Amino acid sequence: MHLPYDTDTEFNFKLFFELTPDLLCISGFDGYLKKINPAVIKLLGYSEEELFSRPINDFIYWEDRELTSRVREQLTQQKPLLNFENRYVTKAGDLVWLSWTSYPFNNEEIIFAIAKNTTDKKRIELERNQLITHLTSLNKDLKQYTYTTSHDLRSPVNNLLAVIDMIDPSMGTSPDLTELLQILKSSGLNLKETLNKYVDEFSKKNRVQAELELLSLNEILQSVLSSINNLIESSKVTINANFNELKNLTFNKAYLESIFLNLITNSIKYAQPDLPVVIDIFSDKVNNTNQLVFHDNGMGFDLELVKDKIFGLHQKFHNHVDSKG
Numbered sequence: 001m002h003l004p005y006d007t008d009t010e011f012n013f014k015l016f017f018e019l020t021p022d023l024l025c026i027s028g029f030d031g032y033l034k035k036i037n038p039a040v041i042k043l044l045g046y047s048e049e050e051l052f053s054r055p056i057n058d059f060i061y062w063e064d065r066e067l068t069s070r071v072r073e074q075l076t077q078q079k080p081l082l083n084f085e086n087r088y089v090t091k092a093g094d095l096v097w098l099s100w101t102s103y104p105f106n107n108e109e110i111i112f113a114i115a116k117n118t119t120d121k122k123r124i125e126l127e128r129n130q131l132i133t134h135l136t137s138l139n140k141d142l143k144q145y146t147y148t149t150s151h152d153l154r155s156p157v158n159n160l161l162a163v164i165d166m167i168d169p170s171m172g173t174s175p176d177l178t179e180l181l182q183i184l185k186s187s188g189l190n191l192k193e194t195l196n197k198y199v200d201e202f203s204k205k206n207r208v209q210a211e212l213e214l215l216s217l218n219e220i221l222q223s224v225l226s227s228i229n230n231l232i233e234s235s236k237v238t239i240n241a242n243f244n245e246l247k248n249l250t251f252n253k254a255y256l257e258s259i260f261l262n263l264i265t266n267s268i269k270y271a272q273p274d275l276p277v278v279i280d281i282f283s284d285k286v287n288n289t290n291q292l293v294f295h296d297n298g299m300g301f302d303l304e305l306v307k308d309k310i311f312g313l314h315q316k317f318h319n320h321v322d323s324k325g
Contacts (some may be wrong), residue, residue, distance in 0.1 A: 023098065023115035029076050031055045034110060043117060045091035061087035061095055075104045085118065099121040114266050183230060190227040194257075214250050217243040217283060219293070224260040235268045237277045246283035246290050267296035 017024055017037050033051050064086040079104040081102040102113040129297050133302055137186050146212060221241055271277045282293040
């Protein structure tokens with residue numbers, strides 16, 4: 001099927017001028033529109049008579065008028081204008097963003113201009129920037145909250161340790177009591193050390209990246225197990241660890257401890273009823289990629305169902321009474 005086509009050049013140009021969805025304008029150096037295509041009328045909502053009878057500046061949003069006048073002055077000096085954006089006010093009172101490419105024709109003192117409606121793009125950019133600003137604010141508040149919480153918790157921990165030091169072991173002759181006091185003191189010291197590390201991490205405000213160091217996976221694991229020794233014993237957990245394939249890892253110490261701590265405590269928390277907890281932790285190398293593999297025999301979850309939510313904030317996959325997400 002062939003569309004009607006006239007070889008007359010003037011007819012073809014007129015057809016192109018009338019049908020193109022972009023805004024096509026011819027304006028004079030005097031600041032008035034001389035010729036427009038239907039797309040201009042459709043977008044702005046004014047009649048052709050209204051658009052021709054008033055200066056172009058009358059249709060431009062007031063905040064953009066001064067800049068637009070300066071740019072238009074450059075056009076009269078034979079300087080083309082490329083991708084200049086400003087806002088126009090429609091007859092209905094709405095704002096639309098237009099991106100202009102304009103060329104002067106000084107002999108006739110006219111300007112040929114093409115504009116694209118970029119309102120939707122500007123709206124998306126604005127929403128994205130607002131989202132980034134909101135997330136940045138939330139991240140800042142979260143960091144401050146974490147820092148404050150870690151800092152404030154040090155006082156009661158210090159008080160607890162002070163009370164423990166005041167207890168005279170000779171006051172009780174029971175070996176069990178002496179052992180419990182030692183466990184309590186050890187746990188308190190570990191908690192204090194952890195809080196101090198968190199406070200130190202959040203105090204390094206000017207560091208973009210977390211501090212990295214060469215760490216022994218086994219030493220980090222043993223440190224974490226020591227801090228939750230009572231939980232391990234009371235839960236009768238069996239932990240099988242093998243780091244022969246990769247003994248050391250360059251990583252942030254606090255982060256790695258947090259990873260081990262969360263995975264182990266989650267394995268205990270989400271154990272299957274009446275089934276002893278067994279945790280396997282080992283390092284591996286697959287296709288030149290170092291891996292730290294963690295496996296347990298707990299309740300588990302449907303990976304296909306929740307794969308996009310894993311490690312997301314406030315995400316919970318079980319109705320456990322102690323689930324925080």
